[in-house]
Amino acid sequence: MTLRHGLDWQKVQMLVARERAAFIEKMPRSKALSEQAAQHLLFGVPLHWMNDWSTPFSLYVDAAKGAQFRDVDGHHYVDFCLGDTGAMFGHAPEPVGRAIAAQAQKGFTTMLPSEDAPWVAKELARRFGLPYWQFAMTATDANRFVIRWARAATGRKQVLIFNGCYHGTVDDVFVDLVDGQPVQRDSLLGQVYDLTQYTRVVEFNDLAALENALKEGDVACLLAEPAMTNIGMVLPEPGYWEDAQALCKRYGTLLVMDETHTISTGPGGYAQAHGLQPDMFVVGKPVGGGVPCAVYGFSAEIAEKAQNAKRNAAPGHSGIGTTLTANMLTMAAMRANLAEVMTDEAYTYMFGLARHLADGLSRVIKAAGLPWCVTQVGARTEFQFTATPPRNGTEADKILDPALEQAIHLFLLNRGLLITPFHNMLLVCPDTTTEDVDRLVQTFADFVAATLP
Structure with missing residues (x-):
């Protein structure tokens, strides 16, 4: 046997x-x-x-x-x-279904905002404690965009992640620790440049390793789930996030919380439930009641830096956003879900x-x-x-x-x-x-x- x-x-x-x-x-x-x-x-x-x-x-x-x-x-x-x-x-919540059906008679997408946009942004600010917001079609896109904004706002190139993390199909995060060394994940197809050049990786719950990765002062952001969920759940040890947040502030690294899964913690996510104050925040698929969408928020300080970075950049495409972002159908679904379901x-x-x-x-x-x-x-x-x-x-x-x-x-x-x-x-x-x-x-x-x- x-x-x-x-x-x-x-x-x-x-x-x-x-x-x-x-x-x-x-x-x-x-x-x-x-x-x-x-x-x-x-x-x-x-x-x-x-x-x-x-x-x-x-x-x-x-x-x-x-x-x-x-x-x-x-x-x-x-x-x-x-x-x-x-x-x-739940599948097809009634309020979301009604909102989508009504909006379907009034149009799907125009590349212009609908009246739902300011309502949704205000509600996101109330729930999650960050005053400024942008939209995406998936959490993958949102995570990709926040990495760009973090680099633009800080002028730094490095990104820090936790070993075994998952933030969608963002290339930057496909780096693992193997025998203590950062290694580009073998399963990543078609990637031709070395991700370890700009991505650092440490173990979750290891404050010494976190500080060692931050102390050079060149990390734009720590992109993290507050509890790891995609390699099997890994919970933070007591006090870990309070100390980790303090280290990020000490070394000028932005703390980005991806709560696409840990939104299960409460109406304001894990960060609100546990008194954390991330600089940026991502929520994906649950926020629209099953309709493809994502949102990402900024603290007032980072919002100002992000806007200045855009204003001071050369004119042209920023590499952030898609033509379907914040389409009217999705915004109607988010409003209904936030108001009546979530x-x-x-x-x-x-x-x-x-x-x-x-x-x-x-x-x-x-x-x-x-x-x-x-x-x-x-x-x-x-x-x-x-x-x-x-x-x-x-x-x-x-x-x-x-x-x-x-x-x-x-x-x-x-x-x-x-x-x-x-x-x-x-x-x-x-x-x-x-x-x-x-x-x-x-x-x-x-x-x-x-x-x-």
Whole structure:
């Protein structure tokens, strides 16, 4: 018998074979669509990472509403992935749907502002504590743009990130620490220049390493999630961010918080919940209720420096922004989502449900004697294959087990429960019910029971 993270690996492999066969048998329409897609879509999917799911071929969605969706073969699912945060407040929220439908009759995009723009900007300032804002179509774009603004505002070239971070497909952040040395990530396709020339990388929760990277006084910004979420969740140690923020101020480095995922912490994100004061701030896909959009904010001081940099630059394209940025359809969606969906009451409900989920998963793990742990950030919960939560990207990377993750994911999926295809992250939304959570916990327990030695 081979043990893997406390489970009988032979049992896991036998279970996966059965689950793959069961999926194939009950998904004829998805299988047919996958075969059609292979004729004209690269890798047979609209985006190549859609092959990262645990399924033998793509699962095709017919409709999604609230906390549930239906596939093209007529099966219903409770969705704990929620578009990897894009639908964090549920699929197709009614207020957002109404706003989009109304705006669709009045136009989509004009390259001019609508009356929703000042309302949304004022609301963003109220929620997140930064007075000035700009818009983008994705968090990737927003992160790319804030790096440019930070360099322009400071006159510095270097960018600092944490090992194992994820900020979308921004080339500058694809640098890892390997045996303590910065190395351009091997998986980055088509990159021809050395990213380590202008990107530094340190471990999360390591204040000494952070200060060492900042002390030369040439780092424009530290771009960071307040809690790492894409390599498996890594939480900041007590007091870390207060000290890290102070170091950034001491060395003149701008602190940029990317809260596209940690917006799960509260209506104003992690920074507001924990009293932090970033110089710049990014929120992506959740802010529009699932409509492609992102926003990024500036402190008053950095806004003035950014505006001066633009005014003093040569005329022409700044390299920041796209023609669809702040289009009328997106702005209407953001206004409706911020006003009626992304409310304090919604967060209070989600926090309680996520706590119920975390407690349930922890009970199953403890009862089975597994060396696993459960981590929670607001409405976001994750179970990890380690008894002690990781404190940095290197530790988080070492405990990832894609084969075991996919075994669990497929087992859940075949029983009408979807979680993210990457590690073991789960989200709840205002439409998720206690019964949905209890069903997931019980199904998770069934997987554990079927694979224990």
